[in-house]
Amino acid sequence: MPKQSPVPNDLDRPFWDACNDERLVLQYCDSCTRWQHPPEAVCYECKSAEKLRWRENSGAGVIYSFGVIYDTPIASLQFDQPYNVAVIDLDDAPGLNVMSHLPGTPADAVPIGAKVRLIFETTPATGQKVPEWQVVS
Amino acid sequence: MTTEATEVPAGDVGSLYRTKEGLGVWKHRGKVAAVGIGHSPTMRRWDERPETSVGAWAILALRKAMEDAGVTPDQVDGLVLGEETTTGSFWPAEKPIPEDFLNAFQQTDNPLDGLAKLSAAWILKNMPELTNVKTVITAPVCMSMVLTAAIQAVGDGRTHTCLVLKGWHNFSGRYYQGGANAQDTVAGPGKFGQALAGPASYGTAMQFQRYLHKYGKTHEMMAPFVVNSRRNGLLFPEGYWAQHRPEPLTAEDYNNARWVAKPANLFDNDIPIQAAGAYLITTAERAKDMRQKPVYVLGHAGAGRFENGLYLGAKSRGVIETLEEAQGNAASTGRKLFEAAGIQSTDIDFENMYDGFGLFHVFHIEGIRYAGIKEGEALDLFQDDISIDSAFPVSPSGGNIGSGRTRFWNHTDSIQQLQGRAGARQMKKQVEVGLSGGFMPFWSNFVVWSSSPD
Structure with missing residues (x-):
């Protein structure tokens, strides 16, 4: 997204x-x-x-928790509502967490505790790549 | 500002707060008291009349607080206020400021003063009766910070008869829309987190999701809390719902409400409103001669840190505060409060912890071990009687959920309960010690109130 x-x-x-x-x-x-x-x-x-x-x-981690966004004020995200926002605990950096939209995981079907892997997405406005995480199937 | 008034430098304001454990009993325990209360009316959004601007309502609230306490304006020697008044809405840059507003008040060099912010200079220009204000403190963010700063300042002898003010503006249109959120790029710290989520309630919702997972609970178990908060709010004549929408809320209403950031729904979020509230804080000695019964401060404490002249929230380890960090902050705040006040959790007769997102009220009351509960047990408590008639009333003020986004109903209720003038909200049981404050577990200040100085 x-x-x-x-x-x-x-x-x-x-x-x-x-x-x-x-x-x-x-x-x-x-x-x-x-x-x-x-x-x-x-x-x-x-x-x-x-x-x-x-x-x-490595970016490897597990899903700590999540929320599902239905009413965001951020214009560029409104088209994709509802969407997941998960918090990932990083395996190689104990105590640190990052946030992810969990591309590929349907809204509100987020498995807390599941392993995730790092990927990268390109953002449209400038082409800047950003880290993302996907559930390891 | 009058030439006689001295503003406490921003870099010194941090010294007014207690954010560490191990500081011992608060040295001014029982020597500072709240006496007067003043509230403006409430309004969902400003109707653009000068007489309902946040500035006008701030003046109204301050005058009411003095009258309530039986204090004349010339007796007031301190003013502590929060300058920021936004609930999340901002005056559009391209929109002219109404002429009748500008003509109605003495202005400072910021034309938004009195309309979208409140400086001490603006208040003093427009309240010429405050001829004796010697000390001015501008405190950060919300009433709990402002009130705590005033309490400490009175205890320290910087002021003896002090007005405390917080105002909130809310303009037409949906808040937080536009501005940076409308851009296709993002700068600032939000690029690592908030720009992926959006709603302000996301962080709390995410923590609450973890809470439900960890303790095997359900979101529906929050319904009794929200229903109770609305019920108590409808008994609060100063509040928004009682004044404008006297509609009881049912568990069914709550459980069927639309999601904002699941598991936070519409009724887990407070409604932004325009309002102002004020208190009169003084020494216990002077309070004896005032019109209302004094309510004594046994102690105050909070979570946070003061760095480079800024009061900041407790640091989270990663991009976002986890449930365990929120619980740790709430528990630490509880220990600090009990240490400051020289009491134990079993001494607390009622709690008015903050609820701007209702979900984190759970973390707050577990942090102070209210009613003997431990982490993971607040939702079970909510299934029992938590009304104002119960043994352990939960949020008797109704808080922000029950009366709108101001972050001061909880303090007003605590003071009124201990004065015995909470009207229809007055608890049946005898109350001597209560807690109120906010806002979130990572960044807060709370006050332990008592009907007795001892």
């Missing part, structure tokens, strides 16, 4: 550039051995940028 195209800024550009290469990279603090997402200027734990780097993540 067509989404708004994210506009990268100086802080998160590495994330979005990697998406265009169909790779998921997230911030990781070597000092705290801790993943961090969404991106921030410093590690939230040690407040330092020194050991904060971009690290590739």
Whole structure:
């Protein structure tokens, strides 16, 4: 389904550039051995940028929960209502979650606890690619 | 602003809040009191008359609070308010501001002041009777933040007789439509999350979905709560539903309502309205001589953090706060409240925790262990008698769900219950200690109220 195209800024550009290469990279603090997402200027734990780097993540995960949207104010999503918005727990980044429309899963048929895999979609306005997740059948 | 009034710098406002555990009993326990209450009428959307603007209604509410407390304007030495007034609607950039509004009031350099925001300068320009205001505090977001800041400021001696104000505007048209949501690109932090969902209730709905899954419950088990909230709201003469749409709600109405962000339906979302509310907060000593019975503050606390001059919500680990994080924040807030007030959960006679999305009321009352419940048990409590006549009344104010989106009905009800003047909502049982506050578990401030300073 067509989404708004994210506009990268100086802080998160590495994330979005990697998406265009169909790779998921997230911030990781070597000092705290801790993943961090969404991106921030410093590690939230040690407040330092020194050991904060971009690290590739498989994107494998499981569905934590979801909602089904029937009344969104976002114009580009209104045509596809109702649609799923799932929260994914990432296997390789304990405690971190991301959000997904779960392409291929009918609205309100979301299996909590199911495994998902990472894919990428191209957004129409700018061609920016974004991460998405599909249930592993 | 009058030349005598000093505004507390934004960077210092954070020091007024208690957001950490281990701070001990609040040092001003029982020494600060709420006395006066003032409310404007309510309206679904502004009708564009100057006399019903949020500014006009703010003035009305402030004057009523002073009159209710039996305080003259020259006795007021503090003003604490929230500047933002939007319920989610914004004055269209291309739409001229009505001339009769501009002519009706003294204006600041922001022409939207009094119409789509409320600055202290605007209030003081248009309330010349407030000749003695020395301290002004602009607090973030909602009444709970404003009220808590005032309570702490009175305790600290920054002000002794303090007016507290929160106003809300709501304009014609559907809110949150247009603007960034109408664009085909997205900038800002929403690009990692909110831009995929849309409705503000999504996060709570997602948490509640997890809650239902985790504890084996159903959305229908919320019906008694929402029905009870509407019933209590219809007993609240100051509220929107009582004033404009005195319609009881049935469980069937609730269960058949359209979804917004399933499992949040229409009645799990509060209705945006235009209104203003005000309180008069003072020292326990001065309160003795005022018109109404004092309601004492035993303590206050909340969830959140103050960084770079901004009060921010408790940090979630990922893109969105999980159920477990919400539960952890609610439980931590409960511990902080009991520590501050020097009480235990069993001392609480009633709760008026926030309900702007009714679903997270569940997390709040489990967090304070209301009626002895633990995590996963609130929906079971709702299947029992939770009315104002019960042993454990739930949301006797009716909250936002029962009276419209203001985030102040819960405080008004708590004060009125303990003063014994809640009218048709007055609980049958004797009440001495109650809680009220909001808003969401990750970002909140709550007050422990008592009929006694001890």
